[in-house]
Amino acid sequence: SVRQALQLVQNELPGSGFEPASSERVFHLCVCSPLDSILTSQIYNHIEQIAPNIHVMFKSSLNQNTEHQLRYQETEFVISYEDFHRPEFTSVPLFKDEMVLVASKNHPTIKGPLLKHDVYNEQHAAVSLDRFASFSQPWYDTVDKQASIAYQGMAMMSVLSVVSQTHLVAIAPRWLAEEFAESLELQVLPLPLKQNSRTCYLSWHEAAGRDKGHQWMEEQLVSICKR
Numbered sequence: 001s002v003r004q005a006l007q008l009v010q011n012e013l014p015g016s017g018f019e020p021a022s023s024e025r026v027f028h029l030c031v032c033s034p035l036d037s038i039l040t041s042q043i044y045n046h047i048e049q050i051a052p053n054i055h056v057m058f059k060s061s062l063n064q065n066t067e068h069q070l071r072y073q074e075t076e077f078v079i080s081y082e083d084f085h086r087p088e089f090t091s092v093p094l095f096k097d098e099m100v101l102v103a104s105k106n107h108p109t110i111k112g113p114l115l116k117h118d119v120y121n122e123q124h125a126a127v128s129l130d131r132f133a134s135f136s137q138p139w140y141d142t143v144d145k146q147a148s149i150a151y152q153g154m155a156m157m158s159v160l161s162v163v164s165q166t167h168l169v170a171i172a173p174r175w176l177a178e179e180f181a182e183s184l185e186l187q188v189l190p191l192p193l194k195q196n197s198r199t200c201y202l203s204w205h206e207a208a209g210r211d212k213g214h215q216w217m218e219e220q221l222v223s224i225c226k227r
Contacts, residue, residue, distance in 0.1 A: 018213035020051040027217050028057045028073075032080035033127075034135060034156035034176050035200060036060040039079060039225055046224050054217075062133045070205040076214060077204050077221060082133050084203040091203040095227040098174040099196050101189045104164050116192040120148045125159045125168040128152040138195055139171050160184060173198075200225070 017023070031040050040058050047056050062080060069075040070089065078084070083091045101119065103110045110122070126136035126149050135156060140146045150168055153159045156176060163170045164184035177188045190196070202221055208214045 018211075018216065020054060020216055022053060023051075023213065024053045024055075025213055026055045026057060027077070027213075028059075028075045029221075030059050030062060030066065030075050030078045030080070032062060032078070032082070032133070032135075033060045034173060035079055035081070037157070038175060042224055043221065047220065050220075061131070064132060066132075070203070071207070073205070073208050073214075076208060077202060077217065079200065079202055079221070079225065080133065081135065081198045081200055082203075083199070083201050088206050089203055090206055090209065091201040092222065094200045094202055094222065094225045096197050096199045099171055099191045099198060100174045100177050101169055101191045102160065102163055102172050102177045103169045103187045103189065104166065105185045105187050107167055107169075107187065110169070110187065110189070113189050114192060119169075119191075119193060120145055122148065122169045123150040123167065124148045125151040125153065125162045125166075125170045127156055127159060128154060136171065138198070139193070160186065 018025070029043070031043070036058070044056060044058070047054055062078065062082065066075065066078065067084070067086070070078065079094070085091065101114060126140060127134050129137055129140060129146070129152060131154070140149060151159070151162050153162065156172060159170050160172065160177070160180055161184065162168060164186055171191060174188065177186060180186060181188050202218070202225065204214070204218065
């Protein structure tokens with residue numbers, strides 16, 4: 001497309017007149033769910049404050065075309081728990097999130113931390129495993145583990161809502177579980193599994209990194225999102 005051709009030309013002209021205070025530019029970001037619920041507003045408000053002519057367009061899910069979109073800068077940055085470990089992509093770790101087990105405070109049998117062998121004896125709610133790069137996928141990598149799933153939702157918020165009203169359990173980031181623990185009457189328990197944390201990454205295509213505006217936005221995103 002013309003946009004792709006222009007983008008490739010622009011990438012060969014590093015430092016071509018980008019000034020954050022005055023330049024007009026649109027950046028396309030993918031901040032993947034559930035990270036979008038905490039990071040999107042922080043990024044939007046920060047950029048609006050320091051660079052009013054810079055506009056940021058957000059989406060919240062990856063798909064099969066994401067690598068293509070990064071290659072041609074249709075999406076310039078991805079913030080997610082997925083690491084793009086391919087030769088032409090750069091992924092930098094932003095922070096590590098602790099994962100927890102969540103259950104309703106009214107759950108009839110769960111009144112405190114579970115043992116490892118008890119986790120999959122419970123019925124689970126999870127983000128749909130059909131979704132590309134589903135948040136829940138790492139914990140349901142076998143048929144036996146998948147058999148514990150009673151509800152698959154489109155997003156972590158619907159998963160927590162169902163957990164709050166049933167005897168299902170879910171695996172979630174601690175920050176998200178604690179944010180809604182009071183309003184949804186949730187127990188937030190340690191996750192007694194080997195994978196009890198996930199790293200959040202900022203990723204982009206290396207060709208974009210030569211562009212001064214891209215470098216500036218990369219610096220902003222790292223400073224906003226680092227914990």
